[in-house]
Amino acid sequence: MIEVENLTRVFRTYKKQPGFWGGVKGLFKREFEETRAADGVSFSIKEGEFVGFLGPNGAGKTTTLKMLSGLIYPTSGTARVAGFDPSRRENAYRRLFALVLGQKNQLWWDLPAQESFTLLRAIYGLPPDQFKATLDELVTLLNVGHKLNVQVRELSLGERMKMELIAALLHRPRVLFLDEPTIGLDVVSQKAVREFLRDYNRKHRTTILLTSHYMADISSLCERVIVIDHGKKIYDGDLDRIAGAGSGKRIVKFKPRDGAFPADWKPLHGEAKVCEDGEILLHVPSDKVTAVCSQILGGGAVDDITIQDVPLEDIISELFTRQQGAAR
Numbered sequence: 007m008i009e010v011e012n013l014t015r016v017f018r019t020y021k022k023q024p025g026f027w028g029g030v031k032g033l034f035k036r037e038f039e040e041t042r043a044a045d046g047v048s049f050s051i052k053e054g055e056f057v058g059f060l061g062p063n064g065a066g067k068t069t070t071l072k073m074l075s076g077l078i079y080p081t082s083g084t085a086r087v088a089g090f091d092p093s094r095r096e097n098a099y100r101r102l103f104a105l106v107l108g109q110k111n112q113l114w115w116d117l118p119a120q121e122s123f124t125l126l127r128a129i130y131g132l133p134p135d136q137f138k139a140t141l142d143e144l145v146t147l148l149n150v151g152h153k154l155n156v157q158v159r160e161l162s163l164g165e166r167m168k169m170e171l172i173a174a175l176l177h178r179p180r181v182l183f184l185d186e187p188t189i190g191l192d193v194v195s196q197k198a199v200r201e202f203l204r205d206y207n208r209k210h211r212t213t214i215l216l217t218s219h220y221m222a223d224i225s226s227l228c229e230r231v232i233v234i235d236h237g238k239k240i241y242d243g244d245l246d247r248i249a250g251a252g253s254g255k256r257i258v259k260f261k262p263r264d265g266a267f268p269a270d271w272k273p274l275h276g277e278a279k280v281c282e283d284g285e286i287l288l289h290v291p292s293d294k295v296t297a298v299c300s301q302i303l304g305g306g307a308v309d310d311i312t313i314q315d316v317p318l319e320d321i322i323s324e325l326f327t328r329q330q331g332a333a334r
């Protein structure tokens with residue numbers, strides 16, 4: 007469904023010198039800076055896949071999604087979505103995909119969402135029956151029927167995002183690009199949006215590429231992730247591989263009773279960190295967890311002990327750090 011080959015986008019921006027004289031100097035001699043926002047990115051995504059697109063701030067995720075949506079042109083490389091070249095901006099392609107930007111509003115701020123939907127029906131030329139059936143289904147799934155006639159400006163962030171999703175899906179796109187759809191939402195709304203996306207993808211087999219800084223979104227929705235950093239792809243594969251075997255470690259946390267453990271206590275394996283609340287946190291190789299737990303329990307009185315997976319956030323940031331180290 008999506009084929010991307012060596013997709014590159016270079017932004018050239020004017021580099022203003024600081025201060026007044028810097029501005030004056032810039033009138034005569036302009037210096038430019040180049041940013042390779044996407045740098046030879048290649049991947050392919052099958053129909054119905056739900057893929058996570060990860061990377062730190064400024065990695066090039068939004069730029070890539072914008073190129074796939076035809077909003078900006080690539081500097082070089084090619085992209086094909088369902089056989090279309092997005093940069094040609096053909097009408098048939100516009101009917102086939104949708105882009106949701108969590109940080110931007112696409113609905114009319116002063117109108118109730120219902121009226122924006124009616125306008126979109128006219129823009130896409132949707133048959134009334136199909137429009138009604140789709141709208142009813144989406145409104146029920148997202149539970150926003152009672153808010154359809156409220157001005158968008160008066161909706162909560164979560165309600166607004168739900169309306170944005172409805173607006174994006176009214177024309178039943180086969181491909182959906184989601185750029186941080188849960189940003190700023192409270193945990194309840196995040197969960198509602200996540201569950202909706204999961205059900206929607208399963209039911210309609212819509213191909214979805216999702217960027218999010220919330221790892222809970224990625225781990226509950228995507229089996230596969232593509233990770234980019236500084237515009238370059240650094241990982242493409244199963245989430246499990248980086249989240250499980252990739253990390254090779256588990257976290258053991260315990261709270262010693264006052265004075266039960268000497269200050270210089272060290273685990274048999276792994277590293278220990280004392281937290282502010284007096285808890286001791288250990289990163290232990292997965293196969294040594296039993297030995298370390300026996301050592302703790304035999305070492306003194308503890309109030310609580312837990313064993314957890316390393317959070318996905320930590321594994322991904324370790325991946326970026328390793329990558330940056332290798333590039334140096």
Ligand SMILES: Nc1ncnc2c1ncn2[C@@H]1O[C@H](COP(=O)(O)OP(=O)(O)OP(=O)(O)O)[C@@H](O)[C@H]1O
Binds near residue numbers: 019070
């Ligand atoms: N229109 C533009 N002009 C100049 N530089 C740009 C432009 N758009 C993006 N960039 C630069 O390209 C790089 C990639 O930006 P992009 O928005 O794609 O990152 P991102 O991975 O989506 O980041 P975030 O997670 O913070 O949203 C950044 O260094 C950014 O400053």
